Every structure is written in C-alpha cells, then in structure tokens.
Amino acid sequence: MSQWLWLIPGAPLLGALIIALLGGWIRRELLAILASCAAAGAFLTVLMAWLNGAAYQPLQQTLYTWVAVGDWRPTIGFTLDRLALVMVSVVSGVGLLVHLYSVDFMAEETDQRRYYFFLNLFLAGMLILVLADNLVLLYLGWELVGLCSFALIGFWYRDPVRAAAGRKAFTVTRVGDTALAIGIFLLFSQFHELSLSVLFTAATAQWEHGSTLATLTALLILGGAVGKSAQLPLQVWLPDAMAGPSPVSALIHAATMVTAGVYLIARTHPLFEFAPQVQWLVAAIGALTIVYGASAALAQSDFKRVLAYSTISQIGYMFLALGCGAYALALFHLTTHAFFKALLFLSAGAVIRASGDEHDIHRLGKLGGHPTLARWTFLIGAASLAALPVVTAGFYSKDAILTAAWAAGPVLWAFAAFGALLTGGYIFRTYLLVFHGTGPRTSAASLPRSMVFPLLILAVLSLVVGFIELPEGWPGPHLWSAWLKDELGLAAMPPAAVVHGLQIIGSLLPLAGIALAFVLVRRERAGYLLPLTTFLRSGWGFDALYRVALVRPYQVLARGLGRVVEALIIEGGLAGLACGFWALAQGCRRWVDLGILERGITGLVAGLRFGHMRLSVTQNGLLSRYALVVSTGSLVLLGYWLW
C-alpha cells in the first residue's frame, strides 16, 4: 500500500494539471466531472489505505530528494500515520462532496476551468500539507492552499471588493506563514534537519523544558497556525473571505484549510510540550477567540459572515483543546466541525442561490420560499454547531473539550462555556431570521441531485460521527482517544464527579442559547438592536485598527521612501554631485583661472599669446614646409647623436 501513497495528493494534482493544460479542449460539463473524478481518486486511495490497515500501521513513501546541499537532503516524502489518516479522510471526503456539489452549483459559470483547476489544486495542496513528512514539504502544501484560497476568494475578480478580499487573505496569512518559515529556519539552524520524526527525536534529546529556544520556536509555529486558522489577532481575513463561492467557503474556509493551523500544532505537539508558556498562550488565544467569534457572529447580518465568525469561534475551541494538551479532542472537534460547518455552508449556499444571490438574513427572511431540504439540513447543522445534547455530533466533541478545559483552568472553561451559550444564540438567531421570517415557508424549487446528495451525507455525518467517542463515564464506544493515544497522548481530565456536573451544565448551555435566540429574534423584529451592534458587526473594529496602525503607516513609509530617499537623497544626491562638480569647476575658473592667471601672470599670458602668434606662422598647411621642418629636425638630432 505504501507505494500508492503518492496517489492521494497525486490524483487531484493530476486533475489540476490536465485541466490547466488541456482544459481548453474539454467540454465545460466534462471539466466538473473530471475534477470530481480526481477528488474521488484521492478519496478511494484513502479508503484503500483504511482497508489495508493504515489505521494501525503507519505508511511511508519517499518519492525523491528535493535538494542535496552538503549533508542536508530533504526529501519529497509522505507519511500516513493516525493523525494524518484522520485528516486525509476528512479532507478528501469533504473535498469530494464539495466537488460533487459544485457540479450543479457552478454549472452556469463561464470560467469553470479556473474554478476546478484551483479546487483540485487546493485539494492536492491540503493533502500534501497533511501527508508531508518534513517541514519543507509541509510548507509547500501550506502555501499552496493559501494560494488557492486567494484565487478562489477572488474568483469573481471583476468585483474589486472580492479581488481585494482575496489579496487581504493572502497577505494576512502570509504574515503568519513568514513566522512559520522563520520557525522552520530556526529549527534548521538548530538541528540541521527538517524531517519531522528526526526533529522530534533531536528536540527531545537536546531541549530543556521551557527553554527560550523551545518557546521561541513554538511561538513562531503558533504564528503560522494563528494566521492560517484565523485566530486572534490574525482573524481579520476570514470574514472577508466569504466573497468566494459558497462551496469554496465550505471546503476551504470552514472544513479544511482553516483547520490546518490546528493540524500543524497537533503535528508538532512534541515541540510545544517543551514550551508550557506557549501552550498556555494557545489555550488563551483559543478561549478569547471563542468569545470574540461568537459575539461578533451574534450581530452579523450577512448570512455567510455569521458562519465565518462561527468558524473563527469553533476553531477557537480546537485551539483551546490543543492548549490544554487534549490533541485528540481538538482533532475530534475538527472532524465534527468539518462535517457540520460544511453542511451549514452548503445549505446556506443553496438558500442564497435560490433567492438570487441575497446575503442579508433579514431580507432572506422576508423573501422566504427557501428550498425545504436546505432548511432541514441547515437545522441539523445548526443543532450540531450549537451542540444540542445527545443527538448531535457537535455535542460530543465540544463537551469533551469543555471538560478538558476545566482540568486546565476553570477560567478557560468559563470562556468556552460562555462561547457555547453564544453559539446557540447566534446560529438559531440566524436560523429563525432566515427560515421563520415573514415570507412563505414552502418552496416549489427543488435542488439538483448533485447538490442533494452531499447535503444528505453531511447531515447524517453531523449527527452520527459523535457516537464513536461518548463522554467519559457513559456506556458505549470510546474509540477515538484510545486509538490516537499512542500518537497524541491523553489529556488530563477532572475527577468523575466534576465531569458529570460539567456535562449537565454543558448540556443546558446550548438550550439556554436557543432560548436566547428566540428572545433576540423577537426583539430584533421589533426594531431593537443589541448594544454595541456596530462594534460587534465590524468584528470588534479590528479592520479599522489595522488600517490605522499598520496599513497606512506602511503605505506612508513606502511613499516617503519613494519621495524622500529615492527622489531627494539618491537622485538629489546625484544631482547635488553634479551641481557640486559644476560649482567646483566654476570656482576653479573664478579663483584659480581668472584670479591667479589673469591678475598675477598677465604678462606671461601676453608673452604666450605673442609666442603663439609667431609660432602660428609655421602652421600654414603647406606639406613641403612641414616636410622640410621634419627633415631639418631629423638632421639636427642625427648631428647631436653623432657628434
């Protein structure tokens, strides 16, 4: 099986290549099918890996040596261990469903070739990122997904706002990426090696617990993760990223790419364990982001922006789990989140598309007549997101994280619990506003089949995936943590009595949130606005802050350099040099030439003039006269030598 590992990223990569090179000769409808086949190829290979026992036996394949510099030879190689297996399953699974969904969703677009090229390329990049066995290859995948995200956010590039959103996403994440790159260089300068397994061994042997170096490295890696996963303070790009098509938002900006940061920290957790302060920081960032995202989502009026802030908030849960050392639980929430958030986005996409590209939730409510299926699947997704107890997958993953957070610190738990309350509030506020508005409930329009199928599968998964890991102390399977224990370890859990208490509170919070939503919606319809609405709607004003604090100064600095240094100093310096030279020449003329020569030695000048007059006689242009002088001169010289 190992030798087929390359096919997982290879299949979509091949698809992208074919679309890029031969896309012009392929019929438009076939492009979508080709791209879906490529995604299916990746998914089937992952399935084959499961069937061939990859769950217990890590697979490894080295393709070739990327560079060989001195004794350092990073390779292009893939490793499929349990962590990677979870990720590739989620990525290729959701990826395949989104491809299928796109077949009809994007059917009317003219530029399908670009869309499917980047969608396939994204899938390939994400799978490379997950499978990479060294940091260079991981970084390649990391940047590749960033690029595809940029290209797909700005898919409708003729709208300058959308194009700018893509650019913003790329630039902001690139800030994080550069931190990651510096972290990689730091590791390289330490160990002269970037292969993950070797790095972990070397770090364990050489680093001390809590050393500055370990802290710095972990911080830099965290910087990369924060940028990609849209956590505070680099979260500003994700809400704008909703300018892209809905399937893209579902795949890239909800289910997979934005969780790459979570994956990165889980993957490099041996390094993080040497830096307890950074781990604490991860948890703190997670906790803050939960509340940030949830509160901002509460005030949004754009359908997709609600979901975007919700994604920020939910990834905050994963970060919280990572910071508490509960890596397996973070991964668990990542998986369930991938399903229910993709479901929410795809349902929202179906609604928006059916109502003629209307994004405002209030107006959507007035419009009504949304596809029935989308309504039900949205409800399922919303329930799972709000973590409705017992029946939804989101409950099991989020409850476990809440419990682990209590063990790490009750303050963290308080943030997470408050976030859970708000989550129920904002998502059901949205649900009620959109689907229980003043418009008609029923709709004649039915969704195309290729959109129905992914919605149904995701709906089922959003409900049942949680059952593989029931809360501690409950009867039933506890497969997840046990299976990942060898790779990711187990998180510390509070005593059993506390756990039960927390579970009861954890089950009540979403219900309270839903009640809050009912109250909110009723008052909102009556014209009441939340306190701080503008502040919350703008995402706590981060955009404005960054514009004033970073973007403007940078532009001013660049312009200033352009004007001052380039124009004044360099060009001006040159001009000054020229002027100085000119002035020097002028000075020479005035003081030396005119001064000394003219006044002091006028007589000599006169003499020279006189001599010149006389000698000019010889300059008469007569050849024979010249020849005579030459021969006389030669004779004189000859005579001088001889005598």
Place this chain on the structure above:
Amino acid sequence: MYWLSVLIFMPLLGGLLIGLTARGRTAYSRWAALAFTGAELLIVLGLWWGADPGANGYLYMLRAPWIPALGIQFLLGMDGISLLLALLTALLGPVAVLVSWNAVQRNWPAFASLLLATQAGIMGVFLALDLVLFYVFWELMLVPMYFLIGVWGHQRRLYAAYKFFLFTVTGSLLMLVAILGLYFTHGKQTGIYTFDYFELIHTSLPGTSGMWLMLGFFMAFAVKIPLFPVHSWLPDAHTEAPTAGSILLAGLLLKTGAYGLMRFCLPLFPDASAVFAPVGMTLGVIGILYGAMLALVQEDMKRLIAFSSISHLGFVVFGIYAWNQQGLSGAVILMLAHGVTTGAMFALVGMLEERSGTRLMANFGGLLSPLPRLGALLLLFTLSAMGMPGLANFTGEFLVLAGVFQVSAGLAVAGALGIIAGVIYLLWMYQRVMLGEMRSEQTWTDLDRREALVLGLLAIAVLWLGLYPAPFLDILQTPLTTIIESGVAVTTGAADAPR
C-alpha cells in the same frame, strides 16, 4: 575543451555575419539570430550532459597563451557555477530573440548582432578565469548593451543608456585598478607575474591592502548587482530598454555582479571578505527591504519589476555573504530563478505593451477575461517571484535564509520580512493589471503560438527549479565547497593565530 571558446565566439561571429550579410532583411536576421542562440543552447545542454567533474570541480578547461610577456592567458574554465549561469545565458538568448520578433521595428540585423554580441560578452564573463580576459569580457558586454538601450529603447533611452554606462564603467575602472594591484602584489611576492586566477588565489595580502583590493572588486560588482546606494541606474535602464534588453539586463547582467562576488571577491580575498561579510549582508538586507518598498509605489510595471530585481538580488548577496553551503547554493539557485522569473515578467510586460502601447498599471485592469492565458502565466511568474513553494524562487530564498539563519538570526528575520513585502507589492500589481474592472476599450488578443512557446519554456524552467532542483544543486556542491573552504581556513586560522 575548445567548446568553451565556441560558446563565446559563435554568437560573436554570428552577430558579425548577420550584420554583414543581412542587408536589411528582417526575416533573415530573425531566423539567423534564433538559429545561433538555439545552437548556443544546444551546445550548453550538451556540455551539461557530458559533464565530468574533475578533481577541483572544473568540468571543462581551456588554456592558451595570449600575451605571454605580461602573463595574460586565454584561460576559460567551466565549473558547476559557470555551467548553470551559462545555461541561463543560453536559455535567455532565444527568449530574447523571440520576444523581439515583432516588437523591434527598425533595423533588425543590427539589433540581432548587438544582441548576440551581448550574449557573447556575458558568456565570456561567466567562463573567463584570467583576470584580464575577465575584464575584457566585462567591458565587452557593456558596449552592445549601451546601444541596445540607446537605440531601441523608449522615450528617455539616451539618458538611461548614458547613466547605465557611466555607473558601470566607473565601477569597472575601480576593478581594473584592483586587478593590477593584485597582479603586482603577487608578482612581487613570487616573482611570477600572471593574471591566472588559480595562481592569484594563493596570494597572501598582509594588512589593509587586501581590504582595499577587495573593495575595488566589490564596487564593480555592487554597481552591477546592484546594491542599495548604487542602484539608481537600474530602474532607468530597465524601464527604457527594449523588452529583450530588459531580459538580458535583469536575467543576466545583474548575475554577472553576483557571480563576480562569488568567483573573485570571496576566494581571492578571504580575510578581507570575512571582515566585510556583515556589511555585505546588511547591504543585502537593506536592498531586499528597500527594493520591495519602492516597488509598491511604482506606476510603471517595468519599473516595479526593476525594483523587485533589486530586492531579489539583495537575497543573492545575502546568501553569498552567509558563506556557507546553504547560503551559496541558495544564491546560485536564486540567480537562476530570478533570471527565469524576471525574464518572463519582462517578456509579459513587453507583450502587454505591444498590445496596448502602455506600461502604466493605471491603464490596465480586468485583463484576465480577455487574456486568460497571459493572465494565468503572469500569475505563475508572479507567484514564483513572491516565493511560492514549488516554484523557482522559493528554493533559492529558502536555502539563502536557512544559510543566513546559521550566521545571524536577526538579519535572517529581517530578510524574511522582505518576503511579506514581496507579497504585498506583487499581489497589488497583479490585482491592478489583471483583476477588477476593465478600463480600456480596445480589443485584446491572447498569446499567439510564438509567445506561448517562450513563456512555456520559461514556465517549465520555473517549475523544474521549484520542484526538482536537485540536479542543479548536485553540480554546485564541489565548487561551492572550494569557496567555503577558503573562508573556513580564514576563520579557524584567525582563531588560532596569536594577535
């Protein structure tokens, strides 16, 4: 190996032949120039294929007496570094011919012969191992370039050509002085008066004399690279030059400076260079950030790319003065990558200019829909320029930063910030040109077969360098080790010696 002299003299004679026989026949001179540059490429590829590294890393050598009385020889040598740069030179030759196909309107025969002469001069610079011969080629490449800019350039071409010439000639004269200084120092010490690189490399330079001689060389190379305070000729020359001229300038001429640093500054003056290295790296990092900043405020696409060249060449200098295996390998790879990427960018701007008659970004916008293929390729090269992994520049930048990080983490971080700055201005350019609303009313035609061939060739090179650079790096290891050993001897020797 007489093939080395064929590499130099074939384009030279080819240029002469075209100049003498074409008599104003445009098509003939185009095809002849293409044939000569193509043959050049084939020969270099053949040399690469048959490369057999000798003990000292030199794959091919050619030694013939020239002016024995003064110790001047016709000494050509090709090691891994020269081979790769010769390969780049040979690759950009046909590219330059093909992009000028319709863009050059008048006097194609003269254009072709000057183009070929420039190529011959650059090839000579990369191969010469006798210092006088090196100097001859160094000046030889200037003159035809001056005419390329001055005759076929844009509006301010005369000013630009004049500035270009004055800057570079001033640098070169300092180098000539340093060459003579080295020659006489070596002669006094050993009694052998020679310009042979392999002899001079053993010269011991006591006191500050080494530093002064090194600075003489450095000035010439710094102007050519160009480093921060002496870069002012480059934006003008790049902007005013015809497309092919910009490609040769950015793709090759700038590389001769970096190559000179690597081939001459470091091995000839290891002590002085070791002292100078922090300054060199600082100048490099200033160049990186300064170029990236100024690129952001440009309106003219060519000027933007010119400033981005300053930024990228800053990385090259950065890597060279890191003086370790990663840094130097990265610098060479980045030279190749920058040559290909920037060459392609200039070609693309040239194509846009051919279609619209302008290079100002304000006049473009939304061109992706009428020009999907051109837009896609521009995206590819833009991404490469901003250091997207899997494309050419990343390999170089990654290795350079990995190398510098081992020497100075602070400088490496500053350099890494340059990558962010790169993203900002390149994306801004791409958005203004390709995305958004269409601003011009004219009808556009997408790439034709000739243009697609040129860009396809360069795109393959970009992908190859990014995805599988190992074949290029393997061939570099021995020569780079030689350069590094000269530096290591200094640092360890200095540590041991009592002061």
Place this chain on the structure above:
Amino acid sequence: MIPLTHSLVIAALLFTLGLAVVLLRRELLFVLMGLEVMFNGVALTAVAAGQHWGNADGQVLTILLMAVTAAELVVALILVWLAFQHFRAVRVEDLARLRDAQFRDDVGGGAS
C-alpha cells in the same frame, strides 16, 4: 663583393635625392615618387648591412618593406585620386586645409 661603403653611399644618394624631390617638387605624384625613392634608399641600406654582417634580417626587412610599400602606395594613390576628384588638387599647396585659421588669407592656394 661590393664594399659596404659603396652601397651606403649609393643609399645615401638615393635618400637625399628622394628627400630633395619631396621638398622641392609641388606635384602630389612627384612627392609620392620621392617618398618611394627614399624607401629604396633605406631598403638598400638594410640589404647592404645584412650582407656585411652575414645576416638575413636585412633581406627579411626589405621584403617586408616592399610589401608594406606596395600597400601604402595603393592607399596613397587612391588618396591622390580622391584629392583630385574632390578638390581638383594636383599640387601640395592646394591641400592646405590644416593651416591655422589666422593665416588663411595670408597663404595663397586652396581649393577655391
């Protein structure tokens, strides 16, 4: 065996003759002829000296000299022909274009 002195005397005579022609005659063609006669005087010296020292260098030099003279003569004749064509000049004073400006009117002649 001709004694060296004889040859040298002949050579000196030839040279002086040539010089006299150059200095005294004003026609361009005669000046050229005078030059050639001077060349021959020098060549004769070289050959004679070579014979005297039993060395071939003098003969080698002479042969080189003849070749160079032939080439030079070609160029010179063309110049004379061109001078005639452009300025209608056959005499040296017709070609006084390098004279100092202030004497332009003093000295007669010129291509008017």
